Amino acid sequence: MFNTDTTIVAGPESEPLDGLIETILSQQSPIVPTQRMADALRQAFPNWNQALLAGPDVIQVVLAGARGNLTKAKAGYIHRVLGRLLAERGDLSLNFLRTYSAADARQWLLTLPGVGPKTASCVLLFNLQLPAMPVDTHVLRIALRLRLVAENTKPSDVETWFEQQLPQQWESHYEFHLNAIVHGQTTCKAQHPKCADCVLNDCCPSSNLSG
CATH class of the missing domain: 1.10.1670.10 (Helix-hairpin-Helix base-excision DNA repair enzymes (C-terminal))
Structure with missing residues (x-):
């Protein structure tokens, strides 16, 4: 997980998709509401396949219930990312990016909904252990x-x-x-x-x- 006020690096055994979704949640959000939204998602959806099946409206309700911000946009991004992964990769995981170079992984991440340069850099640095410099x-x-x-x-x-x-x-x-x-x-x-x-x-x- 990454927020501009904290720096947490995930281990190589962790799922980078978790980090990407938490980074999307952290966009324009302080750490406390970001953590509330992340916790609420984990409680509502034990796995990301359930979130995908639930749809963006249900995801938004969960985020809004956690008193999050920009919940409609973030729910849409999350659902579209999950849908894209399942359609293109057949698996709700970003572990395949561990075999990519930093440049190639960044390029792929930037094609995802809701992922800009800073979000991509955060995932590279904190979830994939690849060189990047998020500018907060x-x-x-x-x-x-x-x-x-x-x-x-x-x-x-x-x-x-x-x-x-x-x-x-x-x-x-x-x-x-x-x-x-x-x-x-x-x-x-x-x-x-x-x-x-x-x-x-x-x-x-x-x-x-x-x-």
């Missing part, structure tokens, strides 16, 4: 304050920049992402950053933001 608010803020990228750079281009700088191993991407999240939450905050305590104080062009 913390990663973007740090990149902008360090002036690694221009002010109006799109998140997808920020990710490309990091991809070009980091070693092409999953561990490097995961550790950097985790450290960036923690740094953004504790030091390089959106409001009242603790510049005096920052280990990058002497090289950061924005090191005077805290006054």
Whole structure:
């Protein structure tokens, strides 16, 4: 599961489809309602085949009952993803992507309903153990304050920049992402950053933001 405020990596024995669906649920949603929706889905549908058979309207009722947001859109995405998998793969699983390269897995994920660059990157990094750099608010803020990228750079281009700088191993991407999240939450905050305590104080062009 991935949410912009937490970073959880799934083991190789886990089902990547679970991670994709939880990532769809986390879109524009804080962690608490995201977890409520995920828990409600698991309780209502012990397996994804039951969710597929139930249909998008029933899925939406479950998500709305968990006080989720954007429930109609998310229910539609989930149902269409499940339908696509069954029709094309004959199996409600994304484990086949473990044999793909990061680039090929990303390309395939981006063809799914409701999956954009950030969602694809989250699934790659946290569920498939493939190198990717999801650009959330913390990663973007740090990149902008360090002036690694221009002010109006799109998140997808920020990710490309990091991809070009980091070693092409999953561990490097995961550790950097985790450290960036923690740094953004504790030091390089959106409001009242603790510049005096920052280990990058002497090289950061924005090191005077805290006054």
